[in-house]
Amino acid sequence: MTAGVGPQTSLSKRLRRRRRRNLQVAIPLLFGGLLLAGLVWLYWEVTPELSGRLHAHVAEEPPPPVHVTGEEFGVGPETRELVREYLAEHPERIATDVMLTEIRGTKHGLEIAVSASTRTRFVVVDLSQDPTLRGYYNEHAEELIGRHERQLRKAGKRFFQSWAELISSRIAPDVELLMEHRNRFVLAATVEGLGLVVHAVARDQPYPCVYERDNRLYFLLPRDVKSFRLEGRTLEDGSRPFPGNYVVVIRQSEAGQRPSSTPTDGDRSHGN
Incomplete structure (x- = not known):
């Protein structure tokens, strides 16, 4: 062995x-x-961290109206013309303590306008003041704009279809439908990519972005507000695309005068 x-x-x-x-x-x-x-x-x-301190200024003039035809939403010519003619004589108007919105028929389509109430004023945030914020927008522009276009197309088509049904049935729209038109259609038509996914928060009250052009975000806030937070809002699908959180101080003018106090109540969930 x-x-x-x-x-x-x-x-x-x-x-x-x-x-x-x-x-x-x-x-x-x-x-x-x-x-x-x-x-x-x-x-x-x-x-880069999307946080810090920004400045906003009080707008001297309201933003200009937005124009749509309905063709961009895939709406047929007969429906477009029916709704355009009706709203030329009977504009859709919604008034709350935060904003006034109007959709009016014109020669070439629909005109959408947002105005301040007696209690609010337009404040404007210029994105170019923060390179990190501007860089984020540039980097995610395709995604943000694509999301905005999809939502606007869906809401715009729904708007024309619902009005065509109301006109044909001779039924007046109820408040719930009018608020749906404002929250989903008007406030999507007047903004672009970033305005859809952010809101202003003042004393725990959210206020939607009501207009966006040329790298500027417009908000309607109570006249006595001094500052607010700019942060991402949760969308209907549960997502919150914008991860930033800024403190924004309001100045009287774009040049920067003395700031104005704290808000009372707001457009919670775009509902007021």
């Missing part, structure tokens, strides 16, 4: 092989975990 060969020796060999296999698995896992941790750390170190 040959010395050194037996059950104990075979067991030792198997244990050594098992340890080697375990090390072969453990070492890549260890390095993989370290690499992942490093990437997470690097992401947080190099990703």
Whole structure:
């Protein structure tokens, strides 16, 4: 019988092989975990933070109306003409303590206008004052604009269809439908990519962005508000695309005069 060969020796060999296999698995896992941790750390170190302090100014004039035809929403010519003619004689108007909205038929389509109430005023945030915010918009422009276009097309088509049904049935729209038109159609038609996914929050009351052009966001806030937060709003699908949170201080004019106090109640969930 040959010395050194037996059950104990075979067991030792198997244990050594098992340890080697375990090390072969453990070492890549260890390095993989370290690499992942490093990437997470690097992401947080190099990703600009969307927060800080911005300034807004009180607008001297209300923003201009927006014009649509209905064709851009995939609405047929007969429906477009029916709604246009009716709203030329009977504009859709909605008045709340925050804003006044009007949809009026014109020669070439519909004119959509947003005005301040007696309690509110337009304040404007210029995105170009913060390079990080402007960079975020540039980087995500395709995604934000695409989301906006899809929502506006859906809301616009729904608006024309619902009005065509009301006109044909000779039924007046109820308040719930009018508020749906304002919240989903008007406030989508007057903004662009970023305005759809942000809102102003003053004393825990949300106020929607009511107009967006040339890298400027317009909000209607109570006249005594001094400052507010600019942050992402939760959309109907549950998402919150904009991750930023800014403190915005209002100045009397674009040049920057003395700021104006704190709001009372607002357009909670775009409903007031």
